[in-house]
Amino acid sequence: MGVTAVAPPDVPALYECVITHVRTRPVRNAFTHRTYMWLIDPDRPPRLPAPLRPFARFDARDHFGGRQPTVRAALETWLAARGVDLRGGPVRMLTHARVLGHVFNPLTLYWCHTPDGALACVVAEVHNTYGERHAYLLRTDGAGAASVAKDFHVSPFFPVDGAYRMRLPEPDAALRLTVHLEREETWPFTATVRGERRPGTAPFLLRAALRHPWSTAAVSAGIRRHGIRLLLRGLPVLRRPVHRSQEGFE
Template sequence: MTASVTALYTCTVAHVRSRPQRYGFRHRTYLWLVDPDRLPRLPRLLRPLAGFDARDHFGGGAPTIRAGLESFLAAQGVDLAGGRVLMLTHARVLGHVFNPLTLYWCHDRDGKPLCVVAEVHNTYGERHCYLLRTDGHHRARVDKEFYVSPFFPVDGRYRMRLPEPAGRLELTVHLERDGQRPFTATVRGERRPATALGLLRAAVRHPWSTAAVSLGIRMHGIRLFLRGLPVQPRPRHRTQKGLQ
């Protein structure tokens, strides 16, 4: 299976809460880095282990992932003009996918970084995208606009550091509220060749990885609820402009 930039990242995802109670967890998984214009071509027997489908991203109605991204960007006044995109995501595994965070590094036609799109999914089947303009240190700030954890209201700001993956994957997301950082998420990983053998190794080490991520988030939510954390009301979700 080949694609110009395709790679696997074996990684550790960590969530740390400091308020209102201290709580943290880590889990291991793997992510794909792909060019949505040149998605991997898998051998037939391996296709159940990695699928990339437009219905899993943005509004779910675009003909391709790239088309969904461009529709969202157009609604924000951004034109890639054919520029290259790199996408970091979970693939669909055995018919199931759950992507808490998919990132798109967008470049202009000359290859210069233009923006980053952070596509967030919650466990209620809702989606939201943030358009990010990063600085020279790959940092961006954006107001929180989407209900993710049932234990945090929809307020505050995200401070993110999102360098484009290379040999290492190093992502950080802080939630800032009232001058404090009650929540931090990090993703740290190493690049691996996206060969058939590499995919098989990842699938054996992390069986049904997307279901494991989905189940893990729910189990940690139950633990926090049993610890007495109050559940915040979930506001009505409004579909963003450009999500088709």
């Protein structure tokens, strides 16, 4: 496995975020959640004072197959199975950290660069509430946009069909992400993440943790709460297909 040749100059960073989910079909539903996310170099995760480490752990078992010694090694194994070699180029990873022993990452993003700093690809790693994981390889355009067929079960109310249309520009002072689910020439679901950059330092982590206590548990609880709301409104639950692990998740 390669080693990052040049560390991204703007990490670690925190983004205090507003995450919005809007469903338009077959019933309309929307919710907004406030949280915070980390932008890190997976080769060099943040070094925090001992009292704050339970609030920000970055563990290789939480990503891809969970069996590689580091997140970077897992990413490179997955990319190699798809013919992509970063040749040691830098990676920026947007994710939730493990907080007080708990983590749930609906979406982790990796902006993968060649050694000269050019963007080679974006990897979108998706986790569902059943404990399953899947990743998409994206070739984004100059605006950070890409499309990919949906082939992983996420919501119990949508079948595994259609496509995702994503806009994933690399974070800078602001975080601006958009994911549309496209089915039958409509967009029945849209998720957005909007955030503002803060230094990834102990004082800002402490402030974020106080504003959003046990943030990862709150994310997973919020998703389940709104799922129950949709169920009570009569939306049928679809049968979950068997998930087969992707090559590179070993």
